[in-house]
Amino acid sequence: xxxxxxxxxxxxxxxxxxxxxxxxxxxxxxxxxxxxxxxxxxxxxxxxxxxxxxxxxxxxxxxxxxxxxxxxxxxxxxxxxxxxxxxxxxxxxxxxxxxxxxxxxxxxxxxxxxxxxxxxxxxxxxxxxxxxxxxxxxxxxxxxxxxxxxxxxxxxxxxxxxxxxxxxxxxxxxxxxxxxx
Amino acid sequence: xxxxxxxxxxxxxxxxxxxxxxxxxxxxxxxxxxxxxxxxxxxxxxxxxxxxxxxxxxxxxxxxxxxxxxxxxxxxxxxxxxxxxxxxxxxxxxxxxxxxxxxxxxxxxxxxxxxxxxxxxxxxxxxxxxxxxxxx
Numbered sequence: 001x002x003x004x005x006x007x008x009x010x011x012x013x014x015x016x017x018x019x020x021x022x023x024x025x026x027x028x029x030x031x032x033x034x035x036x037x038x039x040x041x042x043x044x045x046x047x048x049x050x051x052x053x054x055x056x057x058x059x060x061x062x063x064x065x066x067x068x069x070x071x072x073x074x075x076x077x078x079x080x081x082x083x084x085x086x087x088x089x090x091x092x093x094x095x096x097x098x099x100x101x102x103x104x105x106x107x108x109x110x111x112x113x114x115x116x117x118x119x120x121x122x123x124x125x126x127x128x129x130x131x132x133x134x135x136x137x138x139x140x141x142x143x144x145x146x147x148x149x150x151x152x153x154x155x156x157x158x159x160x161x162x163x164x165x166x167x168x169x170x171x172x173x174x175x176x177x178x179x180x181x
Numbered sequence: 182x183x184x185x186x187x188x189x190x191x192x193x194x195x196x197x198x199x200x201x202x203x204x205x206x207x208x209x210x211x212x213x214x215x216x217x218x219x220x221x222x223x224x225x226x227x228x229x230x231x232x233x234x235x236x237x238x239x240x241x242x243x244x245x246x247x248x249x250x251x252x253x254x255x256x257x258x259x260x261x262x263x264x265x266x267x268x269x270x271x272x273x274x275x276x277x278x279x280x281x282x283x284x285x286x287x288x289x290x291x292x293x294x295x296x297x298x299x300x301x302x303x304x305x306x307x308x309x310x311x312x313x314x315x316x317x
Contacts, residue, residue: 115300
């Protein structure tokens with residue numbers, strides 16, 4: 001894949017800069033710092049599915065990017081120039097993939113990235129009150145899922161133990177070597 | 182006052198030249214809003230080859246936003262380029278809307294080889310203030 005993409009880029013781009021004095025091993029991290037939860041930047045190289053939000057590079061070929069930065073430094077980042085658009089989700093289609101499977105995969109990735117939710121939220125302005133309410137609801141939903149099923153069994157036990165520990169730390173009694181004892 | 186247009190051979194005939202252009206690989210942009218779906222087929226650089234939308238397919242009003250309309254729009258757009266010889270394509274989907282899945286399905290069914298399917302919905306990093314809430 002590295003060689004074919006190299007050939008592709010050689011035909012389109014002529015090396016426009018002389019090889020830099022020190023070839024860097026890692027591809028440039030044009031990772032934009034974003035506060036949104038939907039634009040998570042997982043740059044793990046999964047051969048089938050990648051979901052990314054990078055401003056100039058697609059890390060689906062991060063592996064070949066590393067290789068190319070060693071082989072031909074001036075063209076190592078040609079990939080980043082090629083895929084200039086930032087995307088939220090990318091799904092690489094294999095050969096002869098059934099239609100439903102592709103759609104299911106795409107939909108799942110989009111849901112994981114939260115694109116549609118985010119879009120709906122940003123359609124109209126929400127004031128601070130609305131935002132607080134929404135965050136509260138989201139937090140409740142997240143915590144409920146994680147801690148809900150376990151709570152019913154261990155609730156009383158942990159609570160009582162905690163209470164005891166709190167009392168112990170409170171220093172109600174005089175220290176043992178005090179003259180008053 | 183007449184501007185001196187430099188005479189180049191291709192300039193005068195660029196209209197007819199474009200229609201003959203054959204592109205083996207292209208990009209299909211799907212813009213799926215809540216009220217409509219627009220499907221544009223371009224080459225890899227972004228120059229538009231053909232486009233179609235739910236509105237141009239004859240649907241009007243609320244029916245434009247339906248997934249079936251998106252399906253017909255995609256089929257229309259693809260039909261125009263398949264005879265131009267496009268085999269592989271990337272798909273870029275933008276916007277929320279019901280047309281996303283339906284158009285993707287139609288593209289898949291039309292027999293074009295897909296390489297990537299990407300979602301390029303523009304996300305502000307808390308930029309412009311959106312319009313006020315609707316009180317309906």
